[in-house]
Amino acid sequence: MDATFWAFAGLVIFLAIVAYVKVPAMITGALDKRADQIRNELEEAKKLREEAQQLLAEYQRKRKEAVSEAESILSAAEKEAAVLREEAKTRTEEYVSRRTAMAEQKIQQAESQAINEVCASAVDLAIVAAEKLIGAKIDSKASNGLFKASLGELKSRLN
Secondary structure, eight states: OOHHHHHHHHHHHHHHHHHHHTHHHHHHHHHHHHHHHHHHHHHHHHHHHHHHHHHHHHHHHHHHHHHHHHHHHHHHHHHHHHHHHHHHHHHHHHHHHHHHHHHHHHHHHHHHHHHHHHHHHHHHHHHHHHHHHHHHHOOHHHHHHHHHHHHHHHHHHHO
16 A cells, blocks of 8 residues: 555545535535626626616706707897897987987977078168168158058057
8 A cells, every 4th residue: 555545545535525514515505606696796787787878868868958958048049139139229220310300300490590580680670770761861740740640550450
């Protein structure tokens, strides 16, 4: 009996003890448990990935909606600004035309007033000149006669 025999006998005894203690079943159970744990982690990771994809799709949809809403708000604001700009332009043109009309009316009034003042001044000058001429050419007797004739004519017109 040499050392090889004893090594073989020790190996057989070791394998018998390992089989008796059910080490292969324990190793198989540990490996099965580890495989189940890995399978569960993979399923959970798969679920998390699906949830993440759903959230991503939802956020992308919300982002698209927000972009669309922002574009519509911007478009509405641009339209409103254009309307306000046109209204302001129209109001300014109306204001300028009213102010121009008022200025023209004031100019016409000033012209007519100036013409009336010039006419009145001319009448006053004519009266003064006529008084001076009549006063220089007519004596007091003729003046009394004319005055009485004028009074008579005035009375006849008043009646």
